[in-house]
Amino acid sequence: AQKVTQTQTSISVMEKTTVTMDCVYETQDSSYFLFWYKQTASGEIVFLIRQDSYKKENATVGHYSLNFQKPKSSIGLIITATQIEDSAVYFCAMREGNTGANTGKLTFGHGTILRVHP
Amino acid sequence: GPKVLQIPSHQIIDMGQMVTLNCDPVSNHLYFYWYKQILGQQMEFLVNFYNGKVMEKSKLFKDQFSVERPDGSYFTLKIQPTALEDSAVYFCASSLRDWGGDYAEQFFGPGTRLTVL
16 A cells, blocks of 8 residues: 655745755555645645656756655655745655556645745 | 636535535546545545546545536535535546556645535
8 A cells, every 4th residue: 555654744944945845655566656736825736746756867847856765765855945935735645657456546645834934 | 737626615514414516627637536635634535537437436435425527517526415524625636647648647626625514
């Protein structure tokens, strides 16, 4: 069974700094996909970035990047030059690979609250 | 980005009543999902749906739950009868399938907050 663990309950940083949020996962599949979403104060859930397990290069989108350490089953999210509006709850999620038994469902971690202060 | 709409945003009902939550997925998406989020906790998968059929459901998807998408209109989650423990925010999501046959990222609606009294 899949499991996603985010050990950091909350993080506070100053604006314009870099923050890293941790996530470790468990899966029996050799192929899987990892995602980060953020949930804003209004409840909106926004897709941020994705890492496919077979790709060695860390994904980067805008000021989001990933630190994918496959041997450690770890997928950290790095946000550079943080802004006040980055304050949100960040969820790590995993989906198992593209075999017949897998249906695309996501397994989420408990989330990390990020507070960015001026 | 692509938008998923959900109606209503908030529903308050008495225990035992029926409720239908509506989702308007992204227009060209083919895979549809419902997730449940209890306040302060992570989202948990309920069910997914493709080509008129349930593909997979979790243990949270009780017998009182059903989903359908009649004639390509709203993707609905019906709960009949409702119970107190059904109070939560229900998120709908939709996705495509990549050219390589993989499931693309899911896009989420804003959620429906269901309160069962």
